[in-house]
Amino acid sequence: MMRRVWWMTLGLLWIGLLLPGLPARGQADLTGVIDIHAHMDPDSLPRSIDAIDLAKLAKQRGMRGLVLKNHYESTAALAYIVRKEVPGIEIFGGIDLNRSVGGVNPAAIERMVLMKGGWGKVVWMPTFDNENQVKVSKENRPFVSVSKNGKLLPEVEEVIRLVAKHQLTLETGHSSAEDGLLIVHAARQAGVQHVVVTHAMADPIHMTIPQMQQAAREGAYIEFVYGATLPPNNGTLAVLSMSDYAKAIRAVGAPSCVLSSDLGQPGRPLHPDGLAQFFLALRKERISQADVDLMSKTNPARALGLQ
Numbered sequence: 001m002m003r004r005v006w007w008m009t010l011g012l013l014w015i016g017l018l019l020p021g022l023p024a025r026g027q028a029d030l031t032g033v034i035d036i037h038a039h040m041d042p043d044s045l046p047r048s049i050d051a052i053d054l055a056k057l058a059k060q061r062g063m064r065g066l067v068l069k070n071h072y073e074s075t076a077a078l079a080y081i082v083r084k085e086v087p088g089i090e091i092f093g094g095i096d097l098n099r100s101v102g103g104v105n106p107a108a109i110e111r112m113v114l115m116k117g118g119w120g121k122v123v124w125m126p127t128f129d130n131e132n133q134v135k136v137s138k139e140n141r142p143f144v145s146v147s148k149n150g151k152l153l154p155e156v157e158e159v160i161r162l163v164a165k166h167q168l169t170l171e172t173g174h175s176s177a178e179d180g181l182l183i184v185h186a187a188r189q190a191g192v193q194h195v196v197v198t199h200a201m202a203d204p205i206h207m208t209i210p211q212m213q214q215a216a217r218e219g220a221y222i223e224f225v226y227g228a229t230l231p232p233n234n235g236t237l238a239v240l241s242m243s244d245y246a247k248a249i250r251a252v253g254a255p256s257c258v259l260s261s262d263l264g265q266p267g268r269p270l271h272p273d274g275l276a277q278f279f280l281a282l283r284k285e286r287i288s289q290a291d292v293d294l295m296s297k298t299n300p301a302r303a304l305g306l307q
Contacts (some may be wrong), residue, residue, distance in 0.1 A: 028276035032063035034198070034300035037225055038066045038271050039264030047264045051078055054271060055086040063273040063295050064297070065090030067121070072100040076112050076120025083119065092304060094122030096173065097159070098129040102142040104155045109162045111143035121304055123163050125173035125183060125196065130178040136204035145178050148247055152186055160190045169194040177207040184220045194303050195220040199262060201240055201248060202228035209251045216256035221303050224249065225262035226278035254291035258299045
């Protein structure tokens, strides 16, 4: 037993020599980190932790904030309740424009904005009901479109105008890479200040590096999520490598990137633990601590319009 402890200690010291400033395993500093992609209960899908317990855990680990995500209903009201129950951490909600809220439904945005507290900050274009998702998954069911013949639908353009009007954050959801670029361009033209390409490299988006660079040039943040690097629960989705992420981050530039967890699924690490593992893995890929901090603290705050 003592020999094992000695070897583990020597290993951590060796990593520290290779990468100065790299924290020991499990000790990554999460102070000031904002996770803009956090799944949690209550939900209609299985989740590993509820919103209140997640907020308590994130606060204990020093995190600044969370964006609570539900694919099928607004989390603006939930954000209000969590803030009341767990003061001292910034909690935000949003709405995902899947079929359960009427699809790309401007009225749903207007109602979210009116929710007491004003903590509904994010609008995701459709995710699981997105036409792109349904077709990539080879499912035979209704879906929500965002474009036709290479042009955004009128209701998508109306939602983008509402996002600009109410100074919300717009995310591309599970739109195809091509549709994502249309959304980013239209958002810029409409004066939207805060745009995020949702887990750009992951299923079912698969943006190339040139496409991510194009989106970044138009002012969008490119999101990289830890969840996409883990073996999926259903065994069907591709798993991205950390070296893939590091290559893309270097090509796009850390000032245009955001690191998120996309966790909350049973059997996976809880969000703070996953983020700590994520940051450690990127440091091993020679992404500097300064860039990790920029992508996990500064850029998420800017993406939400915070100071």
